[in-house]
Amino acid sequence: MTSGAAALCLGPGGSGGFTVRQFTRRRPAADELEVAVTAASVNPIDVRRSEGYGRRLLSLLGAGRFPLILGNDLAGIVTAVGSRVSTFKTGDRVYGVKPASAEGAHASHVLVKAVHMLAAPGDWDLHALAAIPYSFTTMWLAVRGAGLSRENAVGKNVLVHGAAGALGTLATQMLSSWGARVTAIARKSNSKVCLEVGAAEVVERTDDLFVSLSRSFDATLNFATWEDDLALIGCLRDGALGHATTVHPMLGNFDRLGWLRGMLRTLSQKKDHRRALPKGASNYAWVLFKPDKAALDDLRQFVEHNQVSLPIGLCKPLAAAGLAFDHVRKRQPGRVLLLP
Structure with missing residues (x-):
């Protein structure tokens, strides 16, 4: 596998807050997809986690130690499929969620459980879809x-x-x-x-x-x-x-x-x-966020009937993650997306 890039959060003690770091892409496990990320959301919880919030409990999930990659929802294109996955194939457009981890969605390529992803309708822009799942x-x-x-x-x-x-x-x-x-x-x-x-x-x-x-x-x-x-x-x-x-x-x-x-x-x-x-x-x-199949099933129906949407306020590349996080921190209007 070739390399990918991620916005690595250095934590409240890190100089500059974020850096873009290259990583070696891994093959998906049997129940996973690899997705080339078109867009990933920056949510308020990402901003709070970047400041150290929740580290004690999230450490139980391996998600509390800096540096780490933040982000819980994304949209993109499937680039590799695990051996037990039959619902998606390479080239499919998808959107969905990742649970809290140290390897989140703010990256060029993401490994994610196939059950946490949905097929993107052809009439929906992937940027708009990335803003919704979390x-x-x-x-x-x-x-x-x-x-x-x-x-x-x-x-x-x-x-x-x-x-x-x-x-x-x-x-x-x-x-x-x-x-x-x-x-x-x-x-x-x-x-x-x-x-x-x-x-x-x-x-x-x-x-x-x-x-x-x-x-x-x-x-x-x-x-x-x-x-x-x-x-x-x-x-x-x-x-x-x-x-x-x-x-x-x-x-x-x-x-x-x-x-x-x-x-x-x-x-x-x-x-x-x-x-x-x-x-x-x-x-x-x-309520604490966690992927939920019934929630994703309802999300699929609402998206297919164009009954949900959120306005996009800012799009930034991974290298400008700090600016994207500042937008959310200051409660500026609209959803914020990182674009690898």
């Missing part, structure tokens, strides 16, 4: 964690906090297509965007926001800030489905407090928040 999977896990599904979503009132971000946008698109009524929490400047992707109502994010919201929601989703989590739970009606958050402190607890104290703190916080659920509500979830 965010969709994380969002989908939160939606399911709150007790919502395609089968029970019709007519449900769902409150989405952080509705103008990638997770909130995709949640609004998916839930509205399922027949749910989405109330979006967003800044006033983002109201039009939230309505365009399917929100029935937009509530401006203000200091006294939760005072004005009634306990009338069947499910609440927190994609914004941990500090608002209890207030969101307080918006659930009796007998509601439940609540899920992607902005919980689990990884940070272990980073700050170590294994034992981090575990105790995490268990205590989850218990306190679960106790705040209204009568009859049983679903409460802290």
